[in-house]
Amino acid sequence: MQADPMLVALRRGLLEPLVLAAVESRQRYAAEILAALREVNFPAQEGTLYPLLSKLRRDGLVHHEWRESPSGPPRKYVLLTDAGRQRLAAFREHWDDLTRMIDSVGR
Numbered sequence: 001m002q003a004d005p006m007l008v009a010l011r012r013g014l015l016e017p018l019v020l021a022a023v024e025s026r027q028r029y030a031a032e033i034l035a036a037l038r039e040v041n042f043p044a045q046e047g048t049l050y051p052l053l054s055k056l057r058r059d060g061l062v063h064h065e066w067r068e069s070p071s072g073p074p075r076k077y078v079l080l081t082d083a084g085r086q087r088l089a090a091f092r093e094h095w096d097d098l099t100r101m102i103d104s105v106g107r
Helices: 005-022 030-039 046-058 082-104
Strands: 062-069 072-080
Touching: 005 030, 005 046, 005 082, 030 046, 030 072, 046 062, 072 082
Parallel strands: none
Antiparallel strands: 062 072
């Protein structure tokens, strides 16, 4: 069965705010971000996440810092910048508006 193109596009558009939300309250490295997304049943893959993290860094929405790992090479931990917090807050506000519209249209 083929996925609904509208839902695929919606899911693709949700990846950025979900990644921002994943690092909102604590710093995480890429594998932890993927685990957090999978924990809420959001399909994400490394091949999609790494380019997005680079884009978010270039856009000034996240920052990263290297930390030593007790079980291997150093890890790049990602954290939100103030601009990232603002972007996430704006997305949440917009999402709430959309939800209200969907819930109220046609009633």
